[in-house]
Amino acid sequence: MAEAVSxxxxxxxxxxxxxxxxxxxxxxxxxxxxxxxxxxxxxVGAGTGANFRHYPPEVEEVVAVEPEPRLRALxxxxxxxxxxxxxxxxxxxxxxxxxDGSFDAAVISLVLCTVPDVPRSLAEVTRVLKPxxxxxxxxxxxxxxxxxxxxxxxxxxxxxxxxxxxxxxxxTERAIIEAGFGVDGIRRFDFLINGRSGPASPSVIxxxxxxxAGQGRGGVTTGx
Numbered sequence: 001m002a003e004a005v006s007x008x009x010x011x012x013x014x015x016x017x018x019x020x021x022x023x024x025x026x027x028x029x030x031x032x033x034x035x036x037x038x039x040x041x042x043x044v045g046a047g048t049g050a051n052f053r054h055y056p057p058e059v060e061e062v063v064a065v066e067p068e069p070r071l072r073a074l075x076x077x078x079x080x081x082x083x084x085x086x087x088x089x090x091x092x093x094x095x096x097x098x099x100d101g102s103f104d105a106a107v108i109s110l111v112l113c114t115v116p117d118v119p120r121s122l123a124e125v126t127r128v129l130k131p132x133x134x135x136x137x138x139x140x141x142x143x144x145x146x147x148x149x150x151x152x153x154x155x156x157x158x159x160x161x162x163x164x165x166x167x168x169x170x171x172t173e174r175a176i177i178e179a180g181f182g183v184d185g186i187r188r189f190d191f192l193i194n195g196r197s198g199p200a201s202p203s204v205i206x207x208x209x210x211x212x213a214g215q216g217r218g219g220v221t222t223g224x
Contacts, residue, residue, distance in 0.1 A: 005092060010164030011070035015048055022050070024193045030054045030109065032187075033138040033205055039104025042128055044093050044121070045111030047071050049078025052086050059084040062107075063098060065091040068164070093121035101130050109138040112175065113166045122179035126210040135181060135208045139172045140191070140200040148202070155199050168199050173206070180211030 018026070031054050038058035043051060046064035048071055055062060064086055066072040072088060079086045091097040093108075093115045106125045115121045125135055143149045152168040159168050177183060186206035190197050 005067035007068055007164035008070065010162070011068050013162075014071065014164070015074065018048060018050055021191075021193075025191065027054075029138055029191070029203070029205060033109060033136050034107065037105050037107070037134075037136060040102065041105045041107055042096065042098060042103045042125075043107040043109075044096065044125065045108060045115070046075045046088065047110070049075035049082075049086070049088070051107065051109060052078050052082035052084075055082070055084045055086075057084065062086040063103070064088045065093070065096060065098075067092045094124060096124045096128055098128050100127050103128050103133060104130055105134050105136060107136045109136075110140065112137070112139050112172045113141075113168075113170050114164055116165070118170070118172070118175045119179055122176060122181070126180070129210050131212075133210060134184075135176070135210065136206075137172070137176065137208065138203070138205045139170075140168075140203050141172045142169045143202045144188075148197075148199075152199050159199065166200075173204050176206075176208055181208035182211075183208045 030051055034051065034054050034056065037056060040060050041055070041062045043062055043064045046066040049064065052062070062084060064075055066075050066088060067090065072090060075088045079088060089097060093111065094117050106129055108125070112118055112121065143152055149169070156168045159166060173186065184207045186204055188204050190201040191203045192201060
C-alpha cells in the first residue's frame with residue numbers, strides 16, 4: 001500500500017489558488033497541454049481534477065492518481081463534469097498503482113515541483129507507458145533569469161512550507177531530459193497575472209517520449 005500524503009493546509013487553500021489561476025489564463029494552458037492526447041491516459045497528481053473537463057473525446061479513459069486525501073475527494077467530485085471516463089485512485093508518483101505498459105499517455109501538470117523523488121517518478125512514468133507512448137507536462141520551473149532565480153531561492157523555504165512541499169527552484173525540463181525522455185516540443189513562457197510576474201511564473205508546456213529499453217539520456221529534438 002502506498003504511503004499516505006497529507007497536506008491539510010495546502011489542500012484547503014489550493015482550490016482557491018487554482019480558481020484564481022484559471023480566471024487569469026491557466027484554463028488555456030490546460031487545454032494546450034491536453035490537445036491531441038488520445039487512448040488510455042494516466043494523470044499523475046490529479047489534484048482537484050481541474051484537467052478532467054478538458055480531455056478531448058479521443059481519450060478512452062483517464063486513471064487519475066492523487067495521494068492527498070482532501071484533494072482526491074475533490075477530484076472524485078470533479079468526475080461528474082469530466083468529458084471522458086475518469087477513475088480516481090489513491091497512489092504516489094514514485095509508486096504508481098497500475099501495470100507496466102498500460103497507457104498511451106501520461107499527464108503531469110503542476111506536480112513535479114512537489115514530489116520528493118523526481119527521477120523515480122519519471123521512471124514510473126516510463127514503466128507504465130506503452131511503446132510509442134508520450135508524456136504531456138505543464139509545470140512551473142526555476143527561472144532562467146539570474147535575478148528572478150535569486151528571488152526564488154530566497155522564497156523557496158517559506159513557499160515549500162505553505163504550498164505542500166512545492167519547490168520554486170526545480171529545473172523540471174532538465175530532469176525530464178536526464179530521465180532519458182526525448183522532448184518532441186516545448187513552450188517556455190512566463191505566466192503573468194494582470195501583466196505581472198510572480199515567483200512561480202516561469203513555466204513550460206511540452207510533449208516528451210520515454211526512453212526505449214536500454215536507451216540512455218534523452219534530449220530536446222524540437223521546440224521553441
